[in-house]
Amino acid sequence: MNRSVLVFLALEVAYSTATLGIDTISAISTSGFQCLHSNNYAFYIGRVGQSMANVDAYLFPCHSSGCGSAKQQVSDTVNALRNGGAKFGTLWLDVEIYNWGSDLKANQQFILDMVAQCKSMGVTVGIYTNNNNWQNIVGIDWAGVSAYPLWWANYNGAANFNNFKPFGGWSKPAIHQYSGDVKGPCSVGNVDMNWYP
Template identity: 75%
Template sequence: MNRLALLLLALGVAQSSATLGIDTIASISTSGFQCLKNNGYWFYIGRVGQSNGGIDQGGIQNIKNANSAVLSCMGAVDAYLFPCHSSGCASAKQQVINTVNALHNAGAKFGTLWLDVEIYNWGSDQGTNRQFILDMVAQCKSMGVTVGIYTNNNNWSSIVGINWNGVAAYPLWWANYNGAANFNNFVPFGGWSKPSIHQYQGDVKGACSVGNVDMNWYP
């Protein structure tokens, strides 16, 4: 993932410098992204694959708008896949195919596809869950897609076991709503010694009249 340094604007966090971004399922116009950039937000991660197996067309449009608004000034515009586990869902690999093809077909440029691993309809068999994640990662690699993992200690422990390190080679988007834009309270798990991104606050009113957003930071 690309990294750009910036001075942190007056956003109520303690660090003197940081790279801030948001993820949200709310619609954001091109002008909205331009406003966000002007207010110190430098990356965006949009939902594309949904937990019901569908494609979030609004998330794809957001990704296109984010790229249009910030041009080469955005640190990163990424996508995430919230996998479906219902009986009628496609396989892990097919869900990746559907997500990536939807992005490509729409002309939506993205850097990393983050795979969302959080407690929601996963089965109780950790071995099966591990294979599902490995299959998603393998499909990303076969399609030339940069891949990362979104999770935290509690989700990882429940879904695959806290010590399973099968995808530790890939960056971690760490979800921990402690309100601190840093990695200070991170406890290693799953083979990760530190995250790449910290989602430190959720469901807050965004700047520039954007709906509820999750706040993210990386150094």
Template identity: 75%
Template sequence: MNPIALVFLALGVSLSSATLGIDTIAGISTSGFQCLKSNGYWFYIGRVGQSNGGIDNGGIQNIKNANAAVIAGLGAVDAYLFPCHSSGCASAKQQVINTVNALHNAGAKFGTLWLDVEIYNWGSNMATNQQFILDMVAQCKSMGVTVGIYTNNNNWSNIVGINWSGVSAYPLWWANYNGQANFNNFVPFGGWGKPSIHQYQGDVKGACSVGNVDMNWYP
């Protein structure tokens, strides 16, 4: 299987045709993840770095619970960082350090750390924003962490400029809530010719009494 397929969660479909996935900040127990697996789910992406600069310990616990369920057949487990840009926030590199160290200190194993780039408290200076992203990526690399970028055309255009391609070498998790589990409406931007994942729907009620989830698709 293509390694990038290890970023998703299967939901009632054959892996030979497509892989559907979810991400959520809702709390899930180990038995909950085992239930999700029995209902066709395959992967979990947990929030760790929060937009207020804090660490989501609930997300870390979810990752640990998901890892326990991996033994029972659940797929791999990833994490994401929603960076903080308010006054008093740590530097881009320090936010990555804080996030990765929190995971390591808790014994929470993860695959890719996705960097969430969406319109929320970013400054108006695109060059500064570009450097912030480059600094986050550089820190991930220096810590041996696999990195990916979560964003979409509109966010990218407003934050760093639609044609800035400084991190196009890394996989793209494309957020576009058009309700279509495909890449058909993707318009290239930021140096990406196509996404690796499409987050196509948000706030869907999850199985196994899990709270609201976002739906993702991978071919």
């Protein structure tokens, strides 16, 4: 699967009658953004995905009471991407421990609802998780979405599938996220490293 991950950065912007901004293809540091802000630049537009043949997106679902349903969150995400002209291959559904409830059946249904909405919108879907997350959120043996590719998160530093232990109906992953928060190539910082065969 030839895919890169599309990561979204949302910036809060204050608007006035006249607003200055910049666009660039270069990376900008935090101190660079702070300097721009202090010089009255209030927005930034960065180029993403240019010249990359394979771009994916991932959705980190929200489970607070004010969030929409599983289907609504997928619908809102896909519509925002499409309305913004973003082209992406797979929408990876991020299933990791963070604000999921303790009801395994409810969590299973939430995931099934996200997948169903992806399919109804013609979106290719994959699942991002690992053994520990899966065990705690839906139960290690639940195989309700094993027909979809697995993006396996295991920071063992090895760009291979050698230490993968089957779970959730998956006999092997499609992608391995093997290291996190590292200085990436091309002066891009705090990235997660991924590998596929």
